[in-house]
Amino acid sequence: MATSINGLIAGLDDLSLSTKRTNATEDNQTKAGGDLGKDQFLQLLVTQMKNQDPLEPEKDSDFIAQLAQFSSLEQMQNLNETVQNSQAFGLVGKSVVINTTSTNGDVNEVKGVVDYITMSNGEAKMSVNGNLYPISDLAEVKDSYYAIQEFLPTVEKADCTYDKTNKSPITINLDMGQASYSASNVAVKLNGNFVDKSYLTYEKGKLSIWPGAMDSLGIGEYKVEFQFDDPYSTIVGDKVTLKVINSGVTNQDKE
Known part of the structure; x- marks a missing residue:
């Protein structure tokens, strides 16, 4: 059974390294104080396997349970991304308020109408006043006649x-x-x-x-x-x- 665990560790280690290379220019999809992403979950699991006590190793069932949790997490994130992108197309023609953060940390408010939605690297972005903004910057949606007057x-x-x-x-x-x-x-x-x-x-x-x-x-x-x-x-x-x-x-x- 030890050979099986070692093989699993090696496979996960390779996957972790591959993930790091893929996201070399990103911040691992997590900001300070943000939610734990699937990449961080996988890295924690690999670290746990590497640093376990060789005299009292974790049971296979524990690792399988954690892998099942990882799979569920990934599916939920993918589903959430799909739903979010689908909802984004419903913003076309609506008045919105967007909060953007500059490099020095200042928050700027942008008001306008969503002209169209475009997809970039799997993320939906809004075109407002001639500029593209990620859906994550959306602060408010106004859909009534009075809001667009x-x-x-x-x-x-x-x-x-x-x-x-x-x-x-x-x-x-x-x-x-x-x-x-x-x-x-x-x-x-x-x-x-x-x-x-x-x-x-x-x-x-x-x-x-x-x-x-x-x-x-x-x-x-x-x-x-x-x-x-x-x-x-x-x-x-x-x-x-x-x-x-x-x-x-x-x-x-x-x-």
Whole structure:
């Protein structure tokens, strides 16, 4: 039976050395104060075998029991990794908070929307704000409409005036949204009718409505409605008021 145990020790020793070579550039998958990984479990078992009392060696049954525990540990870790990676794909499109640790130990908080999930060396990583982060850095997931409102298109509140005598475009500040919640187009409604896109220009967060879109409006006040083509089809109709007047005084008269 001694030959069997020696052979087992040699086999485990070789496996341990192989594991060390494979993970030469890693930290054995365990950080200070972290959980005991399967590599550490195996190393402890090998150390126990090497340092046992030759006069009172451990029983074969004890080693077999520990190997069974090791096998169970490995299966549980593999299952946990599979479940974790599967859940990671459900994060696409969700708002998340990520805590990253710099080389000097400072913790930085990153907020954004998960654009996609990619697999690297068996680990799922999230793409947020153009950067990749491991799932282990995930601190919070926000899945409600209210949690993602900060990423949706917005319109700045404004009271605009259009003078039929002195025709000038009106300009409104608006944000087309961020990441996967952003819009690529916006439609404008005046007095219940859509404004022809030829009368709209957008540049650097400013939307201009040109006079041709307002010439047919009578004197009075109107609500301006904005309809975005973001994933939530955001509609904003309570931020901008347009007052149409006819002063009868030209710019030349003012001068």
